[in-house]
Amino acid sequence: MLSTLTGRLILIVAIVVIAFLQFKLWMGEGGYRERQRLGALIQQQNQQNDQLAERNRVLSAEVHDLKDGMEAVEEHARLDLGLIRPHETFVQLTALPPPVIVTPAPPAS
Numbered sequence: 498m499l500s501t502l503t504g505r506l507i508l509i510v511a512i513v514v515i516a517f518l519q520f521k522l523w524m525g526e527g528g529y530r531e532r533q534r535l536g537a538l539i540q541q542q543n544q545q546n547d548q549l550a551e552r553n554r555v556l557s558a559e560v561h562d563l564k565d566g567m568e569a570v571e572e573h574a575r576l577d578l579g580l581i582r583p584h585e586t587f588v589q590l591t592a593l594p595p596p597v598i599v600t601p602a603p604p605a606s
Contacts, residue, residue: 523529562569574580581587 521528559569563573571580
């Protein structure tokens, strides 16, 4: 009877230890859930980094154009400052507001 009691005690201790280790694996620090959360954060940060890298590329190209090309300077002068060269005609187009459609009210019954 002592060997059965000892065997059961060892089995219970083993089950408790395995349950504790499984809990640490799934719920503890550095466990599965935290790994999933960090993976999602990394993916989100990579998307943000890609967007910022594209913005930096565009800004770098614009800086390069401003330093090396007169076309970009002229474009900014035309858009922002209203540059008009001699012998050019200035034409300003405005968008017309959308037409207002009036529908008659249904007759009261």
